[in-house]
Amino acid sequence: xxxxxxxxxxxxxxxxxxxxxxxxxxxxxxxxxxxxxxxxxxxxxxxxxxxxxxxxxxxxxxxxxxxxxxxxxxxxxxxxxxxxxxxxxxxxxxxxxxxxxxxxxxxxxxxxxxxxxxxxxxxxxxxxxxxxxxxxxxxxxxxxxxxxxxxxxxxxxxxxxxxxxxxxxxxxxxxxxxxxxxxxxxxxxxxxxxxxxx
Numbered sequence: 001x002x003x004x005x006x007x008x009x010x011x012x013x014x015x016x017x018x019x020x021x022x023x024x025x026x027x028x029x030x031x032x033x034x035x036x037x038x039x040x041x042x043x044x045x046x047x048x049x050x051x052x053x054x055x056x057x058x059x060x061x062x063x064x065x066x067x068x069x070x071x072x073x074x075x076x077x078x079x080x081x082x083x084x085x086x087x088x089x090x091x092x093x094x095x096x097x098x099x100x101x102x103x104x105x106x107x108x109x110x111x112x113x114x115x116x117x118x119x120x121x122x123x124x125x126x127x128x129x130x131x132x133x134x135x136x137x138x139x140x141x142x143x144x145x146x147x148x149x150x151x152x153x154x155x156x157x158x159x160x161x162x163x164x165x166x167x168x169x170x171x172x173x174x175x176x177x178x179x180x181x182x183x184x185x186x187x188x189x190x191x192x193x194x195x196x197x198x
Contacts, residue, residue, distance in 0.1 A: 016065075018030060018031060021100075024102065025099065026096045027096055029089075029091045029096060032089055032091055033057040033058075033089075035058060036054075037052070039087055040052035042085070042086045044078065048076050049071070050071035050073055051073050053077075053097075069104045072112045074098075074100035074104065075117075075118050076114055077097040079094045079098075101115075117136070117140045119139075119143070120137075120139035120143060121136040124136045126183060126186055129175045129176030129178075134172075
């Protein structure tokens with residue numbers, strides 16, 4: 001299996017994971033990484049990641065899908081694009097991280113705390129049209145089950161202090177004027193992404 005990367009140049013995929021990545025909008029660039037490590041040095045969250053972007057691309061080339069989808073690297077990416085700016089090939093690494101999130105969600109591989117928070121946060125945005133931090137946190141702790149309940153109870157003093165200082169609210173701000181229209185747009189974008197149109 002091969003994919004067109006730029007012009008008439010063909011890049012062969014060494015395994016099924018790299019091939020599936022190649023079918024995604026930005027995943028095809030994972031085979032172009034020359035392992036210079038500049039992305040890792042420019043990444044503000046690299047120290048929080050299980051693997052640096054550089055190491056993650058090496059693992060993608062090795063084809064160990066379980067390992068790739070189990071790490072928190074793509075969930076820790078803040079999409080600051082400093083990696084793309086510094087990359088000698090201009091690889092859209094942050095966009096590739098979005099492709100990896102998509103693969104992980106499709107495969108049901110969202111066990112990490114970072115993935116759970118990501119899903120809770122975007123659920124709030126989908127429902128209200130804007131973020132509601134308290135709702136995202138409640139959703140996050142609910143998704144984590146008993147472990148989440150224990151974590152939430154352990155942070156109750158901090159939550160009460162933040163509530164008393166009006167740093168968080170139990171009542172969400174007014175949502176966008178037409179949240180249903182936003183939901184239709186997001187749903188249509190998901191359909192287009194599933195078809196490979198985006």
